Amino acid sequence: MARSRLTPERETELYEAVLDLLREVGYDALTMDAVATRTKSSKATLYRQWGNKPELVARALRHNKPVHFADIDTGSLRGDFYALVERTDDCQMEKDSALMRGLAQAIHGNPDLHKALRELLIEPEMTGLNGLLQRAVDRGELAADTPAMRYLPHMVVGAFVAQQLIEDRSPDRAFLADYIDAVVLPALGV
Amino acid sequence: MARSRLTPERETELYEAVLDLLREVGYDALTMDAVATRTKSSKATLYRQWGNKPELVARALRHNKPVHFADIDTGSLRGDFYALVERTDDCQMEKDSALMRGLAQAIHGNPDLHKALRELLIEPEMTGLNGLLQRAVDRGELAADTPAMRYLPHMVVGAFVAQQLIEDRSPDRAFLADYIDAVVLPALGV
Numbered sequence: 001m002a003r004s005r006l007t008p009e010r011e012t013e014l015y016e017a018v019l020d021l022l023r024e025v026g027y028d029a030l031t032m033d034a035v036a037t038r039t040k041s042s043k044a045t046l047y048r049q050w051g052n053k054p055e056l057v058a059r060a061l062r063h064n065k066p067v068h069f070a071d072i073d074t075g076s077l078r079g080d081f082y083a084l085v086e087r088t089d090d091c092q093m094e095k096d097s098a099l100m101r102g103l104a105q106a107i108h109g110n111p112d113l114h115k116a117l118r119e120l121l122i123e124p125e126m127t128g129l130n131g132l133l134q135r136a137v138d139r140g141e142l143a144a145d146t147p148a149m150r151y152l153p154h155m156v157v158g159a160f161v162a163q164q165l166i167e168d169r170s171p172d173r174a175f176l177a178d179y180i181d182a183v184v185l186p187a188l189g190v
Numbered sequence: 191m192a193r194s195r196l197t198p199e200r201e202t203e204l205y206e207a208v209l210d211l212l213r214e215v216g217y218d219a220l221t222m223d224a225v226a227t228r229t230k231s232s233k234a235t236l237y238r239q240w241g242n243k244p245e246l247v248a249r250a251l252r253h254n255k256p257v258h259f260a261d262i263d264t265g266s267l268r269g270d271f272y273a274l275v276e277r278t279d280d281c282q283m284e285k286d287s288a289l290m291r292g293l294a295q296a297i298h299g300n301p302d303l304h305k306a307l308r309e310l311l312i313e314p315e316m317t318g319l320n321g322l323l324q325r326a327v328d329r330g331e332l333a334a335d336t337p338a339m340r341y342l343p344h345m346v347v348g349a350f351v352a353q354q355l356i357e358d359r360s361p362d363r364a365f366l367a368d369y370i371d372a373v374v375l376p377a378l379g380v
Contacts, residue, residue, distance in 0.1 A: 101298065105291055148376060153352050155345065161348065163344065164294075166347075
């Protein structure tokens with residue numbers, strides 16, 4: 001139970017320092033030494049708590065996520081999607097977009113990072129998302145064999161990345177709400 | 191008419207060298223010196239032909255594009271989308287995905303590159319895409335006020351980026367054809 005040695009406040013502080021460093025120098029240049037210096041902790045503590053850099057980064061990202069699919073259950077699919085949008089804030093989205101761009105690049109040279117992100121972030125969120133969709137199927141809102149269901153992450157990732165690439169700005173809540181009504185719900189046949 | 195001094199074969203050779211260097215070292219580390227050395231040309235020639243690095247890179251990317259929206263007109267929207275998929279090859283898509291990742295990162299620190307890409311690549315393709323959609327409207331296949339129309343680039347970019355992020359592989363033709371039928375056409379109400 002090594003993890004229990006840190007208070008939740010201290011853990012939050014450490015994760016925030018990791019994300020600040022990630023934004024400043026990128027994944028490849030981020031070192032455990034730099035995290036130790038920035039947070040005034042020993043490298044031994046960092047390794048004991050997180051084992052390695054990919055896991056530390058993946059846990060910091062997971063901790064930073066403002067809202068998880070698994071926490072959302074409003075009673076309608078459109079309501080669930082809107083709740084996700086409302087619980088994020090525009091400024092946070094801009095910071096997250098910058099992080100994501102750096103990471104999308106970094107995971108290609110770092111299979112360990114990709115593995116940690118899959119296990120700690122992508123797969124739990126996919127499970128949460130599938131639960132959200134399954135409840136819509138159970139309510140009769142969504143046909144169980146809707147082909148677009150398996151591509152929901154692609155639609156969402158596209159909204160974030162393309163908005164930046166084409167419009168040169170981060171997505172905000174107004175954009176995401178419009179995208180849900182224009183693309184996501186019609187594709188799902190809702 | 192400085193551009194007329196190079197034969198089309200020589201121009202192709204130069205553009206391919208630029209893309210090879212981009213894949214190898216990334217945009218920021220790419221120098222006109224390296225392009226000159228690799229292609230056994232003088233830096234003066236490069237600057238006379240292309241003015242600067244962002245324009246050279248944008249023109250190389252445009253030249254490399256296997257298919258342009260403006261060239262496609264099969265008589266149906268589904269046929270047009272399928273023709274786009276059929277004219278690209280899987281190996282090329284893998285190479286392009288790697289290039290795109292690097293560029294998505296590079297354009298944030300390099301407004302000149304973003305501007306050159308917008309003018310030489312993104313805007314001409316958006317115009318071609320809008321023509322393709324307008325013909326579908328004129329044929330009565332697509333309602334003129336379909337909200338998803340303006341988000342077509344987002345759906346397409348999402349297919350490319352998310353496939354890599356989630357499935358850890360580049361999109362191939364089979365995946366794109368399925369995505370068109372599962373997401374793009376239903377979102378457009380076709």
